[in-house]
Amino acid sequence: MIVKVNKEEVRIFKGATAKHAILRYILKKKMEVSALDEMKVFDSQGHKIGDDAPLKEGQSITFKI
Amino acid sequence: MKKCLSIIAAALMVLGGTGKALSQNIRASYKTDINIVSVNDVHAAIENMPKMAAIVDSLRAIDKDLLVISAGDNRTGNPINDISEDASYPMVALMNQIGFLCSTFGNHEFDSGQEGLARNINESNFPYICANIFADEELGIHTVPYQFYYVKGVKICILGVVEAEFNGIPSTHPNNVKGMKFEQVEETIRKFLYLRNECDVFILLSHIGYDEDVKMAEKFPEFDLIIGGHSHTQIDGGEVHNGVLITQNENKLKKLTHTVLVVENGKVTGKSATNINVKNYPKTSVAAKCLVDYFSDNPEFKRVLAQAEAPFSSYEELGIMMCDALKDFSGADIAYCNAGGVRYEDHPAGDFTVNDVLRLDPFGNTAVVVNVTGKELHDMLIACKSVDDHGFPFSSGMSCEVTYTDKNRSGIKELKLFGPDGKPLNLNKKYKVIANSYAIITSDIPGDDQGEDLSIGTADVLMKYLEKMKKVNYQGRKCLKENF
Numbered sequence: 001m002i003v004k005v006n007k008e009e010v011r012i013f014k015g016a017t018a019k020h021a022i023l024r025y026i027l028k029k030k031m032e033v034s035a036l037d038e039m040k041v042f043d044s045q046g047h048k049i050g051d052d053a054p055l056k057e058g059q060s061i062t063f064k065i
Numbered sequence: 066m067k068k069c070l071s072i073i074a075a076a077l078m079v080l081g082g083t084g085k086a087l088s089q090n091i092r093a094s095y096k097t098d099i100n101i102v103s104v105n106d107v108h109a110a111i112e113n114m115p116k117m118a119a120i121v122d123s124l125r126a127i128d129k130d131l132l133v134i135s136a137g138d139n140r141t142g143n144p145i146n147d148i149s150e151d152a153s154y155p156m157v158a159l160m161n162q163i164g165f166l167c168s169t170f171g172n173h174e175f176d177s178g179q180e181g182l183a184r185n186i187n188e189s190n191f192p193y194i195c196a197n198i199f200a201d202e203e204l205g206i207h208t209v210p211y212q213f214y215y216v217k218g219v220k221i222c223i224l225g226v227v228e229a230e231f232n233g234i235p236s237t238h239p240n241n242v243k244g245m246k247f248e249q250v251e252e253t254i255r256k257f258l259y260l261r262n263e264c265d266v267f268i269l270l271s272h273i274g275y276d277e278d279v280k281m282a283e284k285f286p287e288f289d290l291i292i293g294g295h296s297h298t299q300i301d302g303g304e305v306h307n308g309v310l311i312t313q314n315e316n317k318l319k320k321l322t323h324t325v326l327v328v329e330n331g332k333v334t335g336k337s338a339t340n341i342n343v344k345n346y347p348k349t350s351v352a353a354k355c356l357v358d359y360f361s362d363n364p365e366f367k368r369v370l371a372q373a374e375a376p377f378s379s380y381e382e383l384g385i386m387m388c389d390a391l392k393d394f395s396g397a398d399i400a401y402c403n404a405g406g407v408r409y410e411d412h413p414a415g416d417f418t419v420n421d422v423l424r425l426d427p428f429g430n431t432a433v434v435v436n437v438t439g440k441e442l443h444d445m446l447i448a449c450k451s452v453d454d455h456g457f458p459f460s461s462g463m464s465c466e467v468t469y470t471d472k473n474r475s476g477i478k479e480l481k482l483f484g485p486d487g488k489p490l491n492l493n494k495k496y497k498v499i500a501n502s503y504a505i506i507t508s509d510i511p512g513d514d515q516g517e518d519l520s521i522g523t524a525d526v527l528m529k530y531l532e533k534m535k536k537v538n539y540q541g542r543k544c545l546k547e548n549f
């Protein structure tokens with residue numbers, strides 16, 4: 001399925017969580033994987049969500065370190 | 066007067082139990098507050114339950130009629146709870162002790178299969194409210210679609226629903242919900258809207274995610290409150306959409322919501338919600354802490370799953386066993402796992418216990434299946450290795466010959482894949498491949514099929530495999546030839 005992380009599309013498996021999508025984004029951007037330990041994740045309306053939050057096709061999330 | 070009405074209401078409760086027998090038009094004719102504590106997606110964070118219990122004790126000291134409610138996914142996320150011999154009993158016991166009024170199902174309530182769920186329901190001192198599930202009678206999954214409660218003379222109706230977005234079922238392994246059917250949430254709610262006229266307070270207890278909660282609020286202003294779960298959304302207090310108050314918290318019981326509904330002459334005239342930080346709460350319930358300590362000292366961790374007939378003496382031998390387990394579980398052609406996913410490199414001959422598996426595979430990864438060509442798999446393995454300093458992935462159902470650019474394994478010059486018959490893998494053929502979720506994400510799958518989560522932890526898969534095999538021997542097994 002395709003979701004958006006920080007406004008960029010990433011392709012991930014069906015049933016993936018926010019953490020999976022962000023890891024994919026981090027690898028795509030060649031960022032340090034250790035960023036995962038410090039991140040805060042938000043939904044498209046700015047609510048904080050857990051990093052284990054399940055994702056749906058087309059969902060948008062953002063994360064901040 | 067208020068006290069007098071409370072006594073009458075209490076008497077009605079005694080006479081009518083949960084009030085189903087008294088469904089005639091009883092309406093509160095005075096002003097009162099209904100206090101609700103709600104949690105969602107606790108995911109077996111039993112370490113926070115003693116603090117939650119202390120919060121509930123404090124609020125009950127102010128309002129003995131406090132309602133404590135869960136919006137589902139009580140379990141899955143903590144081996145102490147999930148691999149207990151009676152899976153998820155620790156959470157059920159703690160919820161019983163705290164005195165939960167009810168819970169709806171989350172998708173993870175189904176993770177122990179039909180028998181496990183039926184057992185958990187029977188062990189619970191509270192009902193599971195879910196209107197869009199239809200289970201075959203012989204499964205013994207006893208639920209109610211809605212429930213009436215009489216509190217301080219106020220008639221409250223709670224309607225429960227669970228998400229069913231995963232091919233028409235909740236997000237769990239399909240085998241876990243065989244014999245059950247799930248109706249679409251909106252359709253179910255429409256059928257039960259008549260309940261609005263039979264109560265003073267109408268609550269939707271949902272495990273469908275924040276976005277869906279908002280949609281339901283926009284479509285059904287009949288609800289006074291939606292207590293939500295599933296998307297792990299941290300709502301600050303509560304949000305009002307179309308007049309409906311929506312609450313939800315992040316997962317793992319970091320926070321809970323305290324909602325106050327003001328009811329006057331049979332109508333909700335005020336509503337507010339605040340979060341209480343559970344994790345940082347300064348008090349702990351001693352009784353709940355005793356239960357958590359009891360469950361944490363779990364002999365289940367020492368349970369022997371299989372006998373290792375010979376010692377394991379490399380990451381590769383243990384990695385092949387983990388891949389064999391994945392392949393055996395799924396019927397896939399090929400399984401692989403990232404080298405860093407194998408956390409120790411030797412194991413003596415003799416007992417292989419639950420604790421050994423949890424040390425070997427501690428990350429909570431899940432199993433993911435994907436259909437890819439041999440060429441795509443070739444590229445995925447190179448991508449997976451490129452972000453793993455521990456080495457090249459281990460596999461089952463194939464072997465690999467990798468030639469590195471240098472002795473530090475920093476680059477790959479050539480990779481050859483071979484089938485179980487020793488012949489080169491057909492690069493154009495499609496294979497069903499299974500791997501752990503981390504390996505799949507780091508493999509940068511090139512094709513359209515990005516795979517599907519099987520909703521089972523890879524550690525669980527290995528435990529099942531070891532129990533099935535009873536004896537294992539991986540001495541000298543190889544899946545990888547490395548050239549420099």
